Amino acid sequence: xxxxxxxxxxxxxxxxxxxxxxxxxxxxxxxxxxxxxxxxxxxxxxxxxxxxxxxxxxxxxxxxxxxxxxxxxxxxxxxxxxxxxxxxxxxxxxxxxxxxxxxxxxxxxxxxxxxxxxxxxxxxxxxxxxxxxxxxxxxxxxxxxxxxxxxxxxxxxxxxxxxxxxxxxxxxxxxxxxxxxxxxxxxxxxxxxxxxxxxxxxxxxxxxxxxxxxxxxxxxxxxxxxxxxxxxxxxxxxxxxxxxxxxxxxxxxxxxxxxxxxxxxxxxxxxxxxxxxxxxxxxxxxxxxxxxxxxxxxxxxxxxxxxxxxxxxxxxxxxxxxxxxxxxxxxxxxxxxxxxxxxxxxxxxxxxxxxxxxxxxxxxxxxxxxxx
Numbered sequence: 001x002x003x004x005x006x007x008x009x010x011x012x013x014x015x016x017x018x019x020x021x022x023x024x025x026x027x028x029x030x031x032x033x034x035x036x037x038x039x040x041x042x043x044x045x046x047x048x049x050x051x052x053x054x055x056x057x058x059x060x061x062x063x064x065x066x067x068x069x070x071x072x073x074x075x076x077x078x079x080x081x082x083x084x085x086x087x088x089x090x091x092x093x094x095x096x097x098x099x100x101x102x103x104x105x106x107x108x109x110x111x112x113x114x115x116x117x118x119x120x121x122x123x124x125x126x127x128x129x130x131x132x133x134x135x136x137x138x139x140x141x142x143x144x145x146x147x148x149x150x151x152x153x154x155x156x157x158x159x160x161x162x163x164x165x166x167x168x169x170x171x172x173x174x175x176x177x178x179x180x181x182x183x184x185x186x187x188x189x190x191x192x193x194x195x196x197x198x199x200x201x202x203x204x205x206x207x208x209x210x211x212x213x214x215x216x217x218x219x220x221x222x223x224x225x226x227x228x229x230x231x232x233x234x235x236x237x238x239x240x241x242x243x244x245x246x247x248x249x250x251x252x253x254x255x256x257x258x259x260x261x262x263x264x265x266x267x268x269x270x271x272x273x274x275x276x277x278x279x280x281x282x283x284x285x286x287x288x289x290x291x292x293x294x295x296x297x298x299x300x301x302x303x304x305x306x307x308x309x310x311x312x313x314x315x316x317x318x319x320x321x322x323x324x325x326x327x328x329x330x331x332x333x334x335x336x337x338x339x340x341x342x343x344x345x346x347x348x349x350x351x352x353x354x355x356x357x358x359x360x361x362x363x364x365x366x367x368x369x370x371x372x
Contacts, residue, residue: 001325002032004068006061007039010075012283014042014306015313017072017093020053022318027054031325036064043310070329072321074313075300076103087111087347090329092321094118094133097344098245098358099272104345113329113346117317118270119243119354120342127242128338129320131178132312134267136302138182138238141265142171142190144301145234148263148287148294155294156261158233161191168192172228174220174249174274175238176203179267183236188212195228225249230257237266237274243344244354250275252290260292269297330370340366 003026005018016039018026023033033055037047047057058064065071065084073093077085085091087110095116097104107114117129127134142160149169151157162168171187173180176198187194188211196211197220198204204217211217218224229235229250235258239246246268255277266278273279277290281297283304288295302309320339323332333340343366344352356363 001069001328002034002067003321003325004064004066004071005033005035005039005055006064006071006073006081007036008042008074008303009061009080010078010300010303013075013300013303015074015300015303015310016040016043016045016306017074017314017317018321019043019310019314020045020049020055022314022321023050023055024053025318025322026325029322029326032056034058034064034068036061039064043306045310070321070324072317074303074310076100077107079106082106082110085110085112089113090115090324092117092317092324094270095344096270097352097355098243099270101359104350104355104359107345108348108350111348114344115324115329115333115339115342116243116344116352117342119344119352120320120338121242122338129313129316129342130240130242132316133302133309134178134240135182136305136309136312137267138179138236139186140301140304141179141183141236141238141267142186142234144286144296144298145171145236145263145265146190148296149233149261153287153294154261154289155263156233156259160187160234169233170195170231171234171236172232173197173236173238174225175240175268176200176207176217177238177240179240180236180238181207183238183267184211184215187234188214192234195232197224197228220249226254226257229254231259233259233262235262235264235275237264237268237278239268239274240271241354243352244271245358246271246274248274248276250277252276255291255293258291258293261294263294263296265296267301269299273297333366334370340370343369
């Protein structure tokens with residue numbers, strides 16, 4: 001199979017979808033790998049390393065996309081890339097379709113097969129290709145929140161962990177999944193006072209056994225969310241409904257109850273955000289203020305630490321890339337139920353309920369496209 005690895009062109013996206021060792025594994029399995037020139041530089045991988053691994057380094061994006069049966073990326077193709085997508089081509093990347101109707105309709109029109117990292121789901125309900133980036137984003141959320149709490153950036157001028165005689169910052173985390181758990185660990189480790197909210201009592205019971213004493217666990221409902229954000233210095237949105245739009249837990253009018261200079265880091269922004277006033281930002285211009293509350297809405301947070309993120313992501317994705325390459329997408333999805341759940345769009349049809357519901361479009365059964 002011919003596999004294309006384009007250079008990521010989303011603003012400040014320095015990750016790459018395949019490292020040289022992955023290229024070596026694919027070539028050893030009999031596949032052809034085309035890597036766009038300088039695709040790996042942002043993550044610390046040179047063209048020479050890919051060539052030594054047996055990949056072919058091609059001069060531009062057109063060459064990486066043109067003959068590829070399977071295109072592997074990190075982020076969703078942006079508008080400049082849509083013209084390169086061919087009917088029947090398989091794309092394997094993060095898509096987050098439910099947050100972007102224009103993106104969804106473009107891929108429906110392309111008649112490509114779109115398999116989304118974020119909805120590959122194991123029988124245990126774990127999301128193996130979202131987990132590594134959620135771990136990175138959860139940890140980064142605290143790091144970024146602490147920075148923007150500094151007065152220089154318009155924040156309240158509070159040190160996250162405080163000092164002896166001065167209380168630490170209050171960090172409120174909405175959601176106790178992978179992002180929220182990692183954020184809580186880092187914030188607590190820095191000495192902040194942390195409150196984590198979740199709607200699952202089972203999850204809260206588990207977290208009560210593993211979290212340090214400075215993490216309080218609270219059941220998430222409207223009353224409790226409002227009570228907690230009123231005294232928060234940093235709020236981290238960590239809500240996820242796989243493949244679907246995130247629920248709006250903080251409304252525009254709720255900001256008036258928050259402290260001036262408080263910071264919101266909405267990690268759920270990829271799925272539309274769990275804060276009504278959140279909109280997508282970039283690493284170049286990461287923040288804006290609404291009613292005196294600083295909002296951070298970078299949609300590719302892990303791209304800020306590309307070396308760590310690329311290695312963590314490709315550790316998880318390569319086994320699936322090998323399945324798709326070795327078997328073709330239909331047989332790979334037939335053989336692996338988790339990978340089958342990653343199918344979002346095929347031949348102009350939506351196959352993921354969360355995406356279909358977001359835009360009021362029909363949803364088709366994924367296995368109907370796999371043949372007998």
